[in-house]
Amino acid sequence: MAEFDNSYARLPERFYTRIAPEPVPAPEIVLRNDALAASLGVADWGAEVFAGNAVPGGATPLAQAYAGHQFGGWSPQLGDGRAVLLGEVATEAGRFDIHLKGAGPTPYSRGGDGRAWIGPVLREFLVSEFMHAAGVPTTRALAAVRTGMTVRRERDYPGAVLTRVAASHIRVGTFQYFTARGDTEAVEILADHVRARHFPEAEGVCGLYRAMIAAQARLIARWMGLGFVHGVMNTDNMAVSGETIDYGPCAFIDGYSPAACYSSIDRFGRYAYEQQPTIAHWNLAQLGSCLVPLAERELGSEAAAVAALTQELEAFPDLYQAQWIAVFGAKLGIAEPGHEDVALVQDLLGLMARDGADFTNTFRGLVDGSARDWMLDREAFDAWQARWERRRSAEAAAAMAQANPAVIPRNHRIEEAIAASLEGDDGKARRLARVLLRPFDLAGDDRDLAVPPREEERVTRTFCGT
Template sequence: MIEKKAIIEAGWNFDNSYARLPKSFFTRQSPAPVGTPKLVILNHELAISLGLDEQALQSKDAVAIFAGNQIPEGALPIAQAYAGHQFGHFTMLGDGRAILLGEQITPLGERFDIQLKGSGRTPYSRGGDGRAAIGPMLREYIISEAMHAMGIATTRSLAVVTTGESIIREKEQPGAILTRVAKSHVRVGTFQYVSQWGTVEDLRILADYTLQRHFPVVNDVENRYLYLLQEVIKRQAILIAKWQLVGFIHGVMNTDNMAISGETIDYGPCAFMDAYDPATVFSSIDTKGRYSYGNQPQMAAWNLARFAETLVPILHANQDKAVEIAQNAITEFADLYHSNWIAGMRAKLGIFNEEPDDEALIQDLLSIMQEYHADYTNTFRALTVDKLKDSSMFKTAEFEQWYVQWQVRLSRQQETIDAAHELMRSCNPTIIPRNHRVEESLESAENKKDYSLMNRLLDVISKPYAYFPEQNDYYTLPEQSTQPYRTYCGT
């Protein structure tokens, strides 16, 4: 189709470096127009950081861009090709309902992908309609903004528009398009695609591009592709540890959902854990618990091993040596993850220094929490504000014994108890996007076109470490249900 270019003074400043890679990496593809788009929400803070005019982004022409009806000046829309292991099974994938408009260059010289999600069919749609429903798009907006507020690397959401059209999933739902912002959409699955169907030279081009975009300081590195592997491992170790520390469960940790940048990407059947249990699963399709809360570190290591496999042809001229280099790098993930996790858990308990028995103290608390089905977030919140009345667990002999041990541990460091509680406040969110709060917001938006509950929730979760009294209603648990909470991918 002939693209209609939109020229508006919104501050768009596009480059298209990914579209200059080999043509097999993507397909030129315009979004499919929609009928009557309307702006549901705009991320003002993110817009400003991107160098965009937040007022201009609310104009009719700007909404047409968010809907895919117009293409901003300088953009070059493409659908990216990638592959992936989905629940352990390798398959060809690609952007089946997303279009990368291009890369916004900010006033600070940073580069961010601008992608429309739910923008119509592409050559990679695999029989799908290429569209998205309002619920999953708003869920991604809410959860990604919560993650950002908690200091966890994540893609972000610039806007959501409704399309004026209905789509069929489990039922008829209003259609919507999300504008996603990412450091890039290069995934482990991107490397798997090039490794499987490209040449070694293609692989080298992709690796060099990724290094230049995300890890540019490689001049003094002996093996630049080993450096790439090691840096990706480091970023994922940090990321997954942060997920675990706040009780976040991604739900679909397929290799196509692991971003090389180290950002959390693709918020489908994700949620935050209430009662602490490593076996917690929310995804309706994860029937065997492959991506349960407790399995996330191991699944990250598995995904990284698949990434390392793709780099073997360029890690060393000798294949056996290349495999050895890759294996040695992957073995570092467990220690990197553990060091990040235990450092974070120490901070959650107000511990500044290190002692050999700290992990036993941490694991003892987690075991008590699991035994008594204690809420993960609220337990650490209660310890932080020193109000131990909200859970029956606090009245048990096991916890009382643990509490004494914890206080003795805190007394063996130079920092004061007040300093310990300040550290805990900075590491223990008082507010997460509780599943029942997210659901009521989405139901109101979908069925009533009332976005007030969502806007209130977004305001509250934007300050997760504030400990404001007005947040109290948002850490209250829902009524007990006989049915487990389930989330859906929305595809």
């Protein structure tokens, strides 16, 4: 049985609002993560808990307060407008938040209905579990349930709730919420809480900031290695733990373009694929500004605090670059990738962009020898391959197979699964969930899921669930 130890609920009351999830009329499980449920000690939970109709013993439901920069514009109060944190489950592997997304309105809903519909819930379940299987730090999906309610967006949709699991749900925007109110005491309490929960070895304010910066550098590099476009990298959607959070209008690149942008609300490409490291750096700068008063206490002056935090922030590009070449070096089977390999990777990406080559299949093709088939300018690829062969490790094939997934949650396949689910057929969603749990090992019967979309199947716009 799960043991709740709700450390966030022990923080001052201005950090959250206690509120229970609103019951729904007819909860029905669509997808359930049995392995994750067992590891958390919640294998006995059913649809009633996952929908919010029953609150497990020891849970302390609450909605967290936070603020954020959304597409660069400042919003001083956001918060959990359609989600409720049940509490934290303590396990041998650590503590994990269990969070109901779509659980009804809260004081932070800003006029919204607090609900979710089945499409975004299935997308987050499928994509987040794939990301975990592919080795990317991420929130997890425990269950997706229908609610028996109708949710109104551009039309009526069947309502749903996602049960999400995370190391925590503390965001850059959580720090910003208190900084905007001049509440330095709360910023300090939050920093101590984050250190205890995520970075216990970090010393001092600068050490904590350094750890959070390094976590983001690791995360974004792994996104880039999968051709993942988050789509809404607002500061309220950046978890300080270094996990991917809030899979709204996210997507994976099919035909490679560094400017790939799918989000329907990102009209100017602020969060395009190639922009993600820059935006992470910008978001971290906003986090650093929140820590200035704490660093000032340690270092004796505001000028010293700003200089020290700036020095930590300026390390991000090099930290990210080191993580990026490690990720792509592994994809190319280079045993000890270094600065001299950056041009090799960039030249391949350049060829892929020029030809619109499929991102996932080109890299997987380096494993099985089919990469050339995805290129239009095969003579140029042959010249690149000769350079690559000189750098590739002789024993690289097995390692490369574990660095280059054979299957990803392709945008058109997710849309197919959502469309089928709207008609009452959850088979496609369940098949995707099964296959995406083993993305490096694709069985013959499932190879159709690795095929890029035909022109008429291409998904060029993705949408938030609100």
